[in-house]
Amino acid sequence: EYFVAEEAIRVMEQMAAQDEPFFLWANFWGPHTPCLVPEPYFSMYNPDDIPEHPSYCETFENKPRVQSIIERMWGLGDYGWRGFQEISARYFGHCTLIDDMVGRVVAALERLGQLDNTIIIYTADHGDCLGAHKLIEKGEFMYDEIYRIPLVVAHPECQTPGAERDDLVYLHEVLPSMLTAAGIEAPNELDGQSFLPAMLGQAWDNGRAEVFCIFNNHFTTANQRMVRTHTHQFTFNPSDIGELYDLVNDPYQLHNRYGDPAYDAVRLDLMDRMEAHMTALGDPQLSWFQRMRHVY
Structure with a gap:
């Protein structure tokens, strides 16, 4: 992490001397397990001070079976929450190390x-x-x-510094946003749209009511699809039960409401939204989803 920060600074010094606009991507490796960071970061956080995560009580009842299998294969087993406290403390130390390295760059x-x-x-x-x-x-x-990742933007012309927003945006929309900020027209071939107005703190609505996400074959043969609004999330698992979460009443996604008659209207609406996204993208899973959705 120190190397990335120092290299970023070296490049910035070169570019600043040329008095030309520049773009720099500093790709820090962490925070990521095993979080083997130097002191004082390794011992900076006391594991005993880390409270149990609200969803650590997960039972996997009415959840896709593969989740409990992954927990047994890829979890901490008999170490229990104590093991996660140890890992989390090192992870938080790694986060602070990254923060300090970003501070050097700034x-x-x-x-x-x-x-x-x-x-x-x-x-x-x-x-x-x-x-x-x-x-x-x-x-x-x-x-x-x-899937909900940090997106923190500091724009020198922002009208509302320090403000928080809940717009639904994608990570790949950073590129068209940066092009627009630089006065460069984003090619039509680029996915997504610029969120520069949000970066500037302006009133802005991208008209997006949901986001669509894909997970393909990482360690497993899974081909999951997910659609998420501000209030609900539906996940399509082609070889297992679906998942439907009420994010307002169940923000930690503990209770799968898929199959609950009280949520039939929500489920059908999210399925329609998912099919629309799959159709627009030419998703190879589309035909299977269309065949299954009426009996799924």
């Missing part, structure tokens, strides 16, 4: 006189369960701990 921007002329985006490629649902890292489980 300080260099200020020293070079570029801070007030630079857009900074802080994000990640995925999350980590860290004991949520008794699971660790990522895999064949489409929970918020994996």
